[in-house]
Amino acid sequence: MDPAYSIIVFTTASGAGYGLLVLVSLLAISGALPPTTGLGLAAIGAPAALIAAGLSSSALHLGRPERALGAFSQWRSSWLAREGVAAVATFAPLGVFGIGWVFFNDVGGFFAGMAAACALLALLTISCTAMIYASLKPIQQWRNGFVLPAYLALGLYTGSLLLVLLTRMFGVYRPAFALLAVVLLGLAWAIKWGYWRHIDAAPTQISLGAATGLGRLAEVRLLESPHTEANFIMREMGYEIARAHARKLRAIAHVALFLAPLALLGIVAAGPPILAQLAALAAVLSAALGVAVERWLFFAEARHVSMVFYDRAG
């Protein structure tokens, strides 16, 4: 599948934003974050900005972005519509929760309820994003049990790195935050490891003979393509990445998304303050690069059944 930059930016930025929102909401409720105005502005503003940036980026992918409001209507059947509804719905409790924190320095009672709603809706939105992909039958690299947990774990993990950086900057950091990030890192790493093992081992979904029904006669080969130039289907679904490149990019993802942040989190936990600050920032930047590569691969390594008709792996 064609790795569109607008969708890579959208899923990674909003994933981290919703992940951070979940953690910030739950930590505020539990009293682990002091309800001060400055921290509130950053802790609510950062995820809101990431989510808004992601959603705007996703609109760039549309052929008719001016009609985007129509995309909220079909929530009964479409995961994309559900994602849109959940994404926008999150802003309501987010706004109230933010007002309570920033203006009234209060995250208890009613505002705690709003925070809980934030966390719930944020998890729901990430799940809807994942299900858009996990529900597509023609793409077996997406339609498997790893995709939903991977999106949730990566969203929470990248959010937790932002949490570490944010709390260090405001002097409200606790060692438990780095530990939380390490746990989420391990979880996400294990799921992605399993995902890549799974898609490498999975056999081709359907052969040319089975797709065309001509396999009942004998072996089938493409003799002539319907046209000389690549059509929409071939450009959108036929993106192919060389195996050697995929291996290298996976290695980059392993290092930048997991290994380097793990080492940097060690410095955050044990290093002197100024170094810890820099390490927290470096961990965020490294993971940002890593998750972009991971998401790029998520698309580039996905193969669509329709390409089988062109005698290419589907």
Add this chain to the structure above:
Amino acid sequence: MTDLPVAPSPTRLGLVVDLDTCVGCHACATSCKEWNTGGHWGPLTDVNAYQAEQRGVWFNRVFTYEVGRRGEEARTVHFPKACLHCENPQCVAVCPTGASYKRAADGIVLVDMDRCIGCKLCAWACPYGAREFDEDQGVMKKCTLCVDRIYDDNLEPADRVPVCVLTCPTKARHFGDFNDPESHVSRLVRERGGFDLASELGYRPTSKYLPSRPRRSAPQESSQPEASRTASDPASGLLRWVDRALSR
């Protein structure tokens, strides 16, 4: 709502494509393009139409496959492919706006171009590659089963069929109601062993394909011994023609 119709439609319109008689002339594809580019769902935009890297919308595309071992045993099968108007069209289910829909009356799958936002998710959901994005108009397009022909009372009854069916010079395309067990298309499917494309994916396509008939046993030398003997001589082009003309 892009929920699929609850009850099965009273008629279920679709095509039968006969892979035995299709000669791969692409007339169905070009006539489709011509009709639909000027019809309700037009234009079928072409970008760079007269230069390299042409990118154009087509509802129907003709593949050509070779079946069997390479060499003399191999046979050529032409394979036109367009939307199959599935009973379980996931392209409709995934549409966030309701622009994609399946008609409750006859099962035709259509796109409302005034509501489509061009998210392309429907194309991702279609395993047959039947939907093509019009990058100029920013909306998704697909075969309409010529819904703007088949119900048009201004046309002669014989012309109220999809234009690809009307055009096909070898009568390799047939149009009809698959709910009627005695319809032309239902009988063809029954008698010729019509099959679904990629049935294991569970989309339950309405349109069916008829397999190539078994190959006749090689050249019929026994019936015309004189002709075949001469024909086996490669140097006798003119003589072969004379021989054939005389042995008629």
